[in-house]
Amino acid sequence: MRIDAERVFSAHDHAACRQATLERAEEIVAVEGLRLTPVRRRTLEILLESHQALGAYEVLDRLVASGFARQPPVAYRALDFLVDHGLAHRIRRLNAFAACMRPGEPHRPAFLICDTCQAVAEAPGTAVADAMLAAAGAVGFEIERMSLEAVGRCPACREARA
Amino acid sequence: MRIDAERVFSAHDHAACRQATLERAEEIVAVEGLRLTPVRRRTLEILLESHQALGAYEVLDRLVASGFARQPPVAYRALDFLVDHGLAHRIRRLNAFAACMRPGEPHRPAFLICDTCQAVAEAPGTAVADAMLAAAGAVGFEIERMSLEAVGRCPACREARA
DNA sequence: CTTGACTTGTTATTTTATAACATATTCATT
DNA sequence: AATGAATATGTTATAAAATAACAAGTCAAG
Numbered sequence: 001m002r003i004d005a006e007r008v009f010s011a012h013d014h015a016a017c018r019q020a021t022l023e024r025a026e027e028i029v030a031v032e033g034l035r036l037t038p039v040r041r042r043t044l045e046i047l048l049e050s051h052q053a054l055g056a057y058e059v060l061d062r063l064v065a066s067g068f069a070r071q072p073p074v075a076y077r078a079l080d081f082l083v084d085h086g087l088a089h090r091i092r093r094l095n096a097f098a099a100c101m102r103p104g105e106p107h108r109p110a111f112l113i114c115d116t117c118q119a120v121a122e123a124p125g126t127a128v129a130d131a132m133l134a135a136a137g138a139v140g141f142e143i144e145r146m147s148l149e150a151v152g153r154c155p156a157c158r159e160a161r162a
Numbered sequence: 163m164r165i166d167a168e169r170v171f172s173a174h175d176h177a178a179c180r181q182a183t184l185e186r187a188e189e190i191v192a193v194e195g196l197r198l199t200p201v202r203r204r205t206l207e208i209l210l211e212s213h214q215a216l217g218a219y220e221v222l223d224r225l226v227a228s229g230f231a232r233q234p235p236v237a238y239r240a241l242d243f244l245v246d247h248g249l250a251h252r253i254r255r256l257n258a259f260a261a262c263m264r265p266g267e268p269h270r271p272a273f274l275i276c277d278t279c280q281a282v283a284e285a286p287g288t289a290v291a292d293a294m295l296a297a298a299g300a301v302g303f304e305i306e307r308m309s310l311e312a313v314g315r316c317p318a319c320r321e322a323r324a
Numbered sequence: 325c326t327t328g329a330c331t332t333g334t335t336a337t338t339t340t341a342t343a344a345c346a347t348a349t350t351c352a353t354t
Numbered sequence: 355a356a357t358g359a360a361t362a363t364g365t366t367a368t369a370a371a372a373t374a375a376c377a378a379g380t381c382a383a384g
Contacts, residue, residue: 004301005301005303006301009301009302009303035350035361035362037362037363039362039363055339055340056339056340056341057339057340069363069364069365071364071365071366072340072341072342073341073342073343073363073364073365074363074364076340076341076342077362077363081362092254092255092309092311093254093309095339095340095341095371110294110297112297112298112301112303112305114303115306121301121303123294123297123298123300123301123303124297124300124301125297125300127293127296127297128290128293128294128297128310130293131289131290131292131293131294132272132285132290132293132310132312134289135272135274135285135286135287135289135290136274136285136312136314138285138286138287139166139167139168139171139274139283139285139286139317140171140316140317140320141167141171141274141276141283141285141312141314141315141316141317142314142315142320143274143312143313143314144277144312144313144314144315145312145313145314146310146311146312146313147254147255147309147310147311147312148290148294148308148309148310148311149254149308149309149310150294150298150303150305150306150307150308150309151305151306151307151308152298152303152304152305152306152307153303153304153306154302154303155301155302155303158302158304197330197331197381199331199332201331201332217370217371218370218371218372219370219371231332231333231334233333233334233335234371234372234373235332235333235334235372235373235374236332236333238371238372238373239331239332257340257370257371257372325384326383326384327382327383327384328381328382328383328384329380329381329382329383330379330380330381330382331378331379331380331381332377332378332379332380333376333377333378333379334375334376334377334378335374335375335376335377336373336374336375337372337373337374337375338371338372338373338374339370339371339372339373340369340370340371340372341368341369341370341371342367342368342369342370343366343367343368343369344365344366344367344368345364345365345366346363346364346365346366347362347363347364347365348361348362348363348364349360349361349362349363350359350360350361350362351358351359351360351361352357352358352359352360353356353357353358353359354355354356354357354358
């Protein structure tokens with residue numbers, strides 16, 4: 001299953017969506033020899049519960065509900081692991097984290113953040129990143145990482161409001 | 163004077179650069195009927211001292227040195243004013259602020275952030291923003307604001323390291 | 325000269341993130 | 355199994371970034 005922006009921003013079988021992404025993540029950790037420990041797995045599941053980005057302390061609250069200690073490093077370490085290995089993304093504008101919907105597929109995501117329903121989707125294609133690379137290249141700047149984020153209104157929320 | 167990425171990332175007459183930008187900012191506040199009060203003006207001057215982004219508390223330290231009270235809202239309010247009126251930009255990846263080098267010129271800046279010298283430049287052109295708008299438009303997402311930021315190495319620092 | 329909008333002063337608190345170090349677990353190699 | 359290196363977790367404490375809330379002052383237009 002392929003989860004793209006159209007899907008994220010509309011009603012869909014989220015149980016299947018979450019399940020498919022989780023399975024994909026599991027393949028990846030297996031292939032890469034990573035350890036998807038209980039906290040890490042649970043953290044990923046928490047992020048996958050919705051397409052909304054969650055703050056670290058929100059994740060922590062839910063980890064606590066699953067029996068883990070209420071200590072910030074617990075959440076931050078798990079989140080950092082997921083981000084480092086491409087299983088989650090950090091959304092800088094929101095100081096929050098969202099599950100990666102295409103783990104394993106190399107990509108340079110640009111995020112679309114709906115400020116009405118708070119859903120976060122990865123924009124299709126790599127055109128935005130490509131444009132950034134080109135703009136940087138033009139002045140001799142070498143990019144290591146980028147954050148490409150837009151805040152606005154998703155199709156469903158536009159319609160609901162119109 | 164036009165301050166673009168090439169200039170920011172190389173040695174230049176920064177006194178003139180700062181002065182020109184400050185004057186431009188003053189024209190804008192005049193035209194728009196805004197009040198560039200002492201704290202606000204000093205804050206802009208502080209940001210203009212270099213092409214590095216400064217955290218709010220760094221700005222606050224320097225405001226204190228100029229006689230203002232050491233209280234976070236003092237800095238945040240001035241910074242928010244500058245950002246709201248296009249005289250400064252917020253760099254989300256750094257939790258920091260940088261003076262706008264093209265105040266008044268309508269633009270959707272993409273930032274190039276050198277992680278060696280910490281200089282921040284606005285990438286030339288609007289191609290990155292255009293690509294973002296196109297990507298969003300393709301899925302029916304309506305953009306209000308965006309953060310387009312890349313971290314890497316500027317030409318001078320690449321060379322110094324090579 | 326007063327009304328209303330904007331600006332500043334000030335105290336306190338909230339939210340986000342990391343430092344530091346002890347303990348435990350895992351896994352590859354003896 | 356025993357050992358040791360790397361990795362992961364537990365825990366305490368603190369740092370860094372941002373905002374809430376409300377009182378008091380300033381300013382320009384009517």
